[in-house]
Amino acid sequence: MAELGIDITGDTSTTIQEIDMAEFDFVITICAEETCQCAVESSGNLHWCIDGPPSDNASLNPVEMRKRFGRIRDVIHARLASFQADHLK
Secondary structure (H helix, E strand, O other), rough: OOHHOOOOOOOOOOOOHHHHHOOOOOOEEEEEOOOOOOHHHHHHEEEEEEEOOOOEEEOHHHHHHHHHHHHHHHHHHHHHHHHHHOOOO
């Protein structure tokens, strides 16, 4: 994310159980599978099936791994931009 000028060094993960879904108009879940185990029931729920970067290949160097994660980041960014244009006018 630093490549895009976004500092996430202090960010932490939050489980779906820690979030009050009533506070949101839309919930977007992202998993590599069609059926997301953390998907929630909501009229504004969207699920995006996006394959993650395979990371179990021990021969990949850190630069190649960063490129793979960067490609997934860019896919998510493009989807969010499209969602914003379509739904948040």
